[in-house]
Amino acid sequence: MSSVAIAQHEGHASEPVAHDQVSVEQPVHADTNMHAHADTLAHAAHDTTHAEEGFKIGEMIMHHISDAHQIHLGGSLYIPLPIIILHEGHLDIFSSSNFYTVNEHGELDYRDYKGYRNHHEMIEFVGENATHDAHGHKVMDFSITKSVFGMMLVIVFMIVLFRSVANKYKRNVGKAPSGFQNMIEPFILFVRDDIALPSLGKKKAAVYTPFLLTVFFFIWMCNILGLVPFLGGFNITGTLSITLVLAAIVFIITSVSGNKHYWGHIFWPPGVPGFVKVILVPIEFMSIFIKPCVLMIRLTANITAGHIIILAFVGLALMFGQQSPIAGYGVGVGSVLFMAFMYCLELLVAFLQAYVFTLLAALYFGDATQDHHHEHEHDHDHEMQHVH
Amino acid sequence: MEFLNLLMAAEMGQGLAGIGAGIAAIGAGIGVGKIGGSALEGMARQPEAAGDMRSNMIVAAALVEGVALFAVIVCLLVALG
Numbered sequence: 287m288s289s290v291a292i293a294q295h296e297g298h299a300s301e302p303v304a305h306d307q308v309s310v311e312q313p314v315h316a317d318t319n320m321h322a323h324a325d326t327l328a329h330a331a332h333d334t335t336h337a338e339e340g341f342k343i344g345e346m347i348m349h350h351i352s353d354a355h356q357i358h359l360g361g362s363l364y365i366p367l368p369i370i371i372l373h374e375g376h377l378d379i380f381s382s383s384n385f386y387t388v389n390e391h392g393e394l395d396y397r398d399y400k401g402y403r404n405h406h407e408m409i410e411f412v413g414e415n416a417t418h419d420a421h422g423h424k425v426m427d428f429s430i431t432k433s434v435f436g437m438m439l440v441i442v443f444m445i446v447l448f449r450s451v452a453n454k455y456k457r458n459v460g461k462a463p464s465g466f467q468n469m470i471e472p473f474i475l476f477v478r479d480d481i482a483l484p485s486l487g488k489k490k491a492a493v494y495t496p497f498l499l500t501v502f503f504f505i506w507m508c509n510i511l512g513l514v515p516f517l518g519g520f521n522i523t524g525t526l527s528i529t530l531v532l533a534a535i536v537f538i539i540t541s542v543s544g545n546k547h548y549w550g551h552i553f554w555p556p557g558v559p560g561f562v563k564v565i566l567v568p569i570e571f572m573s574i575f576i577k578p579c580v581l582m583i584r585l586t587a588n589i590t591a592g593h594i595i596i597l598a599f600v601g602l603a604l605m606f607g608q609q610s611p612i613a614g615y616g617v618g619v620g621s622v623l624f625m626a627f628m629y630c631l632e633l634l635v636a637f638l639q640a641y642v643f644t645l646l647a648a649l650y651f652g653d654a655t656q657d658h659h660h661e662h663e664h665d666h667d668h669e670m671q672h673v674h
Numbered sequence: 675m676e677f678l679n680l681l682m683a684a685e686m687g688q689g690l691a692g693i694g695a696g697i698a699a700i701g702a703g704i705g706v707g708k709i710g711g712s713a714l715e716g717m718a719r720q721p722e723a724a725g726d727m728r729s730n731m732i733v734a735a736a737l738v739e740g741v742a743l744f745a746v747i748v749c750l751l752v753a754l755g
Contacts, residue, residue: 591747638736
């Protein structure tokens with residue numbers, strides 16, 4: 287479609303590359319699951335006879351890690367998601383399928399629509415009849431992307447699950463748990479008794495436990511959703527923007543609920559000599575901001591690294607499959623076994639990262655609402671009195 | 675000549691990113707190895723407290739791995755961007 291536009295555009299007749307042609311050189315889409323493994327292997331072998339560019343593992347990995355405006359379920363099946371753009375005061379809502387057509391390899395040929403361009407899954411405004419390398423202007427993109435859709439799935443799942451369990455508790459007052467209660471109760475007790483109570487103490491735990499439970503289950507479910515195969519490859523908690531929001535919420539709650547002991551310990555740490563205070567106070571001040579940043583990066587890095595490892599093992603087999611089908615199948619056996627092992631490890635990491643995030647959040651809340659501790663000199667005085 | 679320098683610069687960046695990721699793996703290996711070693715030693719000395727030690731070991735391993743993964747992310751950004 288844009289090649290027609292280019293033909294109409296005067297003065298640019300010598301423009302060699304149309305927007306469509308670039309996307310033909312996109313690599314083979316590979317799926318990160320064992321079922322599609324066999325037919326993508328055959329696909330890769332088929333492609334090498336096509337004299338196209340072969341399988342680029344870096345691009346495959348980046349494609350599966352990044353967010354997208356459509357869900358690629360495998361092969362040629364794409365689910366388009368709504369695009370919601372606020373540009374220069376007016377709101378445009380349309381389906382993302384306006385931006386692409388699926389070609390015979392199951393890849394997407396991108397085109398412009400209504401002056402917008404889907405450039406590497408970022409929407410920018412280039413105006414009608416724009417050339418391939420026209421400068422794009424930023425738009426306010428409120429689209430439902432794959433990650434947003436995944437989060438909505440997790441939210442709906444969590445609401446349905448926990449509402450039904452809560453209603454069960456209301457009906458079965460005093461009776462033994464049944465059904466889903468049996469599954470959920472150990473985890474809720476785990477968060478309350480092993481994460482919230484030790485850090486916060488019984489009195490203050492009730493204030494923060496709902497948030498800790500929410501964030502624990504949200505991160506855990508999002509991590510698990512990213513690991514489900516055949517579903518289009520969600521990478522929700524592996525995106526910095528989402529973990530940034532989670533860490534920012536922890537930061538806001540910590541700062542708002544900080545009492546004077548908390549701020550006092552940061553800006554006037556007790557029990558240290560003066561010259562150490564000069565060094566310690568800037569460090570403590572920076573750590574107010576660094577601790578949430580570290581929370582954010584730890585979660586993102588762990589989840590993204592896990593996804594990359596699994597994708598790399600699959601991509602390894604496909605890379606060798608390009609040389610010869612026998613090499614592909616041979617490497618494929620070993621790499622699938624390694625990938626299965628890494629998959630189990632990633633399931634553990636999904637739970638563990640949710641636990642570590644929640645634990646550290648509880649520690650920060652406990653730190654912010656700390657009680658007054660007796661100073662060392664007071665203890666000596668009390669001992670002296672006991673002697674008498 | 676400048677084009678060659680540009681090529682060399684790009685390759686250097688990506689090669690060094692590979693070395694950086696390797697060093698990060700060494701750091702993670704040493705860190706988590708020490709944690710696991712001391713946890714096993716403690717469990718050998720006092721098997722009754724093995725459950726406590728196991729959970730603390732896992733928490734400490736997750737935190738140390740987080741630091742190693744910062745380095746991996748930085749190397750990834752260098753290699754791919």
